[in-house]
Amino acid sequence: xxxxxxxxxxxxxxxxxxxxxxxxxxDIAALLAQxxxxxxxxxxxxxxxxxxxxxxxxxxxxxxxxxxMRIHDTLDTEGEIEPSPKLTTQVAVLPQSNVSWKMMFSGxxxxxxxxxxxxxxxxxxxxxxxxxxxxxxxxxxxxxTLPVATPLAELNQQALPLDNMKLQQYLRQHAEQATxxxxxxxxxxxxxxxxxxxx
Amino acid sequence: xxxxxxVIRCLSVGLxxxxxxxxxxxxxxxxxxxxxxxxxxxxxxxxxxxxxxxEASNMNGMRIRHIVTEGMEYESLVDxxxxxxxxxxxxxxxxxxxxxxxxxxxxxPFKAPFKSLKKVAEERLSQGYQLTVNQxxxxxxxxxxxxxxxxxxxxxxxxxxxxxxxxxHFLLKHDVFKANGELLERVQFTSVNFKPxxxxxxxxxxxxKHTKKQTQVLPQRVKNLWRFEWLPxxxxxxxxEARALNHGxxxxxxxxxxxxVSVFVEPSxxxxxxxxxxxxxxxxxxxxxxxxxxxxxLTMVGEVPGATIEKLMTVFMPRLEND
Numbered sequence: 001x002x003x004x005x006x007x008x009x010x011x012x013x014x015x016x017x018x019x020x021x022x023x024x025x026x027d028i029a030a031l032l033a034q035x036x037x038x039x040x041x042x043x044x045x046x047x048x049x050x051x052x053x054x055x056x057x058x059x060x061x062x063x064x065x066x067x068x069m070r071i072h073d074t075l076d077t078e079g080e081i082e083p084s085p086k087l088t089t090q091v092a093v094l095p096q097s098n099v100s101w102k103m104m105f106s107g108x109x110x111x112x113x114x115x116x117x118x119x120x121x122x123x124x125x126x127x128x129x130x131x132x133x134x135x136x137x138x139x140x141x142x143x144x145t146l147p148v149a150t151p152l153a154e155l156n157q158q159a160l161p162l163d164n165m166k167l168q169q170y171l172r173q174h175a176e177q178a179t180x181x182x183x184x185x186x187x188x189x190x191x192x193x194x195x196x197x198x199x
Numbered sequence: 200x201x202x203x204x205x206v207i208r209c210l211s212v213g214l215x216x217x218x219x220x221x222x223x224x225x226x227x228x229x230x231x232x233x234x235x236x237x238x239x240x241x242x243x244x245x246x247x248x249x250x251x252x253x254e255a256s257n258m259n260g261m262r263i264r265h266i267v268t269e270g271m272e273y274e275s276l277v278d279x280x281x282x283x284x285x286x287x288x289x290x291x292x293x294x295x296x297x298x299x300x301x302x303x304x305x306x307x308p309f310k311a312p313f314k315s316l317k318k319v320a321e322e323r324l325s326q327g328y329q330l331t332v333n334q335x336x337x338x339x340x341x342x343x344x345x346x347x348x349x350x351x352x353x354x355x356x357x358x359x360x361x362x363x364x365x366x367x368h369f370l371l372k373h374d375v376f377k378a379n380g381e382l383l384e385r386v387q388f389t390s391v392n393f394k395p396x397x398x399x400x401x402x403x404x405x406x407x408k409h410t411k412k413q414t415q416v417l418p419q420r421v422k423n424l425w426r427f428e429w430l431p432x433x434x435x436x437x438x439x440e441a442r443a444l445n446h447g448x449x450x451x452x453x454x455x456x457x458x459x460v461s462v463f464v465e466p467s468x469x470x471x472x473x474x475x476x477x478x479x480x481x482x483x484x485x486x487x488x489x490x491x492x493x494x495x496x497l498t499m500v501g502e503v504p505g506a507t508i509e510k511l512m513t514v515f516m517p518r519l520e521n522d
Contacts, residue, residue, distance in 0.1 A: 022226070098236065168447075169444075170461065170463050170483070170498050171481075171483065173444070173450065173461060173463075174501070178459045178502070179458050181437060181452065181454050182454070182456075182457060183237070183241065184237075184238075184373070185253075185263065185265065185274060186263060186275075186286060187241075187263065188287055190261050190276065190386065191271070191384070191479075191481060193342045
């Protein structure tokens with residue numbers, strides 16, 4: 001992807017931002033100052049990668065990586081791959097065994113957090129001894145769309161039915177990022193296996 | 200003259216003892232350096248081991264394998280107690296394979312995680328922990344180990360004990376405990392081979408029944424519109440930007456070098472009171488807050504005490520214009 005790139009990293013970042021629809025005025029100004037021919041080739045590379053991603057026929061990064069391709073090919077023989085990466089879809093029913101792994105890594109199962117010990121709940125925040133910093137204190141909005149926050153105390157307090165499916169996804173995301181952050185190889189991924197599950 | 204000679208001898212012996220003591224003191228590996236070598240060991244050594252992970256009343260046996268060949272890292276983690284589900288990492292890419300899933304293809308959306316995070320942030324660690332090294336002989340998985348202890352300096356984090364292989368500083372055992380000494384989580388190797396006969400082909404997952412399909416959105420870097428009015432000493436945002444996940448959710452990541460806290464914020468339709476749940480060392484908090492007319496749901500997950508999650512939730516707010 002970068003073999004033909006003669007631009008600065010900043011220019012490439014601007015191009016990437018434009019490709020993702022996130023370009024700022026500075027990005028556009030920076031791009032206008034670049035060689036349009038080289039930019040076009042770079043964009044073709046981005047498109048090729050995006051096409052691969054969306055078709056899921058090759059891995060997104062390291063297209064030259066034969067082993068990854070082999071892994072994918074191995075798995076391809078097991079069934080079709082979903083064409084769009086935008087949505088999470090499930091096709092079949094989980095077997096009763098292996099609940100934990102499936103829950104954590106597929107983010108599909110429903111109720112792990114129900115089994116979590118509830119330490120605090122309800123109006124805990126309001127009754128806690130921990131000092132609270134008012135969210136509304138002198139916070140100014142970045143833009144008109146981000147005005148002063150309202151204190152939690154002013155919200156209509158309700159029972160808290162945790163969105164277990166969502167929490168599962170978040171726990172999985174957290175485990176993956178911890179794996180990448182704390183320098184213990186993939187050992188933190190082991191943590192997700194032990195989360196209790198209820199279906 | 201004779202008395203003078205005795206004094207000289209005593210002084211010489213004293214100086215010799217002092218020199219030996221000095222040498223021993225400087226030879227004592229620095230805790231941060233040991234942790235740094237532990238991190239490097241995970242990436243540089245070839246190994247094939249089995250460890251037990253216990254948390255609360257749960258315990259799982261897992262096999263971990265890792266090789267470095269042709270400049271690439273290959274790593275796999277397999278659950279030994281359930282179905283043979285496997286997580287494969289090839290360099291910076293994590294591929295999760297499940298018995299009921301086709302595959303989750305994660306293409307390292309977060310740039311350079313492994314290679315850039317091999318450094319151990321000494322300053323941040325020392326802000327949050329008192330680090331000590333215990334070189335007394337210990338034995339884990341049949342290997343001599345030394346212990347690096349991280350005692351928390353405040354109530355916002357847990358304590359850690361890392362039992363490192365005396366020869367290569369590989370992590371043989373890791374305990375996470377509360378300030379009162381209560382054990383929350385343990386990872387302990389039962390066996391490990393540092394000369395495994397592994398090839399790249401060994402990291403191709405076994406074929407199984409893949410009856411369920413899944414695709415996931417690839418997170419994008421987006422501008423971080425949020426900030427914390429306060430953070431515990433040593434904690435910082437790992438990424439300068441936020442990550443956009445499914446359903447308009449933004450993710451941030453905090454770390455003090457050992458503990459991590461993931462932050463998820465998303466628009467919401469209903470208000471929810473704060474609630475914190477947890478198991479072992481992992482705590483998760485959920486609450487709602489309002490910015491003008493828009494409700495948001497805030498979720499935090501991390502290996503920190505519940506009080507830390509709770510306090511972080513109260514100081515989370517939109518960025519100021521000049522932030």
